[in-house]
Amino acid sequence: MSKPQALIFDVFGTVVDWRSGVAAEAGRFLAGKGIDLDPFAFADAWRGEYQPTMERVRSGGRGYVALDILHRENLDLVLERFGLSGLFSDEEKAEFNRAWEKLPPWPDSAPGLTRLKQDFLIAPCSNGSLALMARLAKFGSLPWDAILGADIARNYKPQPEVYLASCQALQLAPREVMMVAAHPSDLDAAKACGLQTAFVPRPLEYGSSHGSDTQGEHHVGMNRREEWDAAAGTIEILAEILMT
């Protein structure tokens, strides 16, 4: 491993706990209408539409649209599935959609990034839009140097152009950039583009019920840890590894 110049990060799951954040907002909105529904089930259903809708963009079936718009469309789908469509006005649904701007970072994220920022350029390389990433960073005090990812590439990970456009925007070669993610598939795609890779397992991404699931991505990633340039239990530990 040669020391990278920049570290770029997956965000949903790797830097922030999207499931708790979306469930908290869903709980608030559902309770406000007197609806008795498990907010985590709602969060999981909403997130469940994430890959299929992006896939239409990746495959060229639909031009690039920001993830915020896909989230908003998927909110309609999920509300309809739960029989709740008529209960929310358009303004309320727009506000509900902002749940994705209010996702708590994992406890090590902000301190780890703050430390890494001393030595490296750090930026999200997420499928979230620049607008969403900027608001999420403000919410969680994430000290990014810039915002890269889907919006600047106008496509979605794991399409290679998202990683390559992110390196190019920093005027760095792929080998000078390290992708950090909790998902092996994200690291595989980055590695295929020539980036360095760091794995940070997030066993609680899908809640504690998955904590003992040995088929989870955190297990897969750890079992494959020889394939990544670095692997660390938290972003703070990653900073220790890279900065010593």
Added chain:
Amino acid sequence: MSKPQALIFDVFGTVVDWRSGVAAEAGRFLAGKGIDLDPFAFADAWRGEYQPTMERVRSGGRGYVALDILHRENLDLVLERFGLSGLFSDEEKAEFNRAWEKLPPWPDSAPGLTRLKQDFLIAPCSNGSLALMARLAKFGSLPWDAILGADIARNYKPQPEVYLASCQALQLAPREVMMVAAHPSDLDAAKACGLQTAFVPRPLEYGSSHGSDTQGEHHVGMNRREEWDAAAGTIEILAEILMT
């Protein structure tokens, strides 16, 4: 004036003192070769090529290239003009070109931005590239939320698409965004796109010799202060005005 959601900033001259920074690096490089030349004259000559080279891109005579490349080409031009071309290797010239990544912020910039960041999204809307802006922010501890401007629009200010693409990236309407600049022409172009405007005069941008020049942009801007939504002597004062 309705309260904006985001403030976007001109950088060269408005946030950082490009002339002192470039002169400091030029002085170091010239002295290293035993060349006796006023580093401020060198800085002014280098910056003098800035508008003409960008104009070729704006007019469509050349596709978009990042400002770093234009700076590098202009360095060749200026070295040649001073009869110094043969004295620097390509590696030295690449390093010399990084002078633009080491520009000191005006004393009020980092504290003013840090304060503004509490209430607003803040981002550069500069002709500098994302890579240059990210490195400059690190050098001067400028706490941007995102980096907007020429690179994301793939054109140069004052072309309207640079301001409009910056608003769009934040998913805000132009009226929700305020452009902050020391140059009336930049504010005129932003205003024509529907953005709010704030003028921050920088009488020392071209050195103290221009301090008594009543034709300078800082005088023009102050004389036209009724035309801007806000005018403030420093970014810290701008924060006081907008946050009370």
